[in-house]
Amino acid sequence: MNGNTELLNFIYQNSQMGIEALEKLVSITKDSEFKQYLQSQLNEYKLINNNAIKKLNENGHDEKGIGSFAKMQSYIMINIQTMMDKTPSHLAEMLITGSNMGVVDAIKNIKKYKDAEPTILKLMDDLKTFEENNIEQLKAFL
Secondary structure, three states: OOOOHHHHOOOOOOOOHHHHHHHHHHOOOOHHHHHHHHHHHHHHHHHHHHHHHHOOOOOOOOOOOOOOOHHHHHHHHHHHHOOOOOOOHHHHHHHHHHHHHHHHHHHHHHHOOOOHHHHHHHHHHHHHHHHHHHHHHHHHHH
């Protein structure tokens, strides 16, 4: 696998994790304003995810999904963390933590794959910027 494919798979997996987490949280929250915000975030993750799939396919590759263990671990953690506290503040805190991890990983991958195709680096940077904006917007729900 070349650097372009590895970076695209990272973008795909990161956005897929965001999609799966947000779908779960949208079903949990009762706050309509927060639910609306989560839905808009979900739509943006889906757009980035679809762009990564399209780029992978253009380069002759299929997306490499998130491992079953990682999916299960994420699902269990969301269930445990929301068992006692389903408030928008707590859910926003969880999402901020996830987005912070996404930003750190994005920066590392941008540096690691600095020689990737410019359009792929742009998609990675778009994901990083999206995560940074999420952090700022989620602060309003804390």
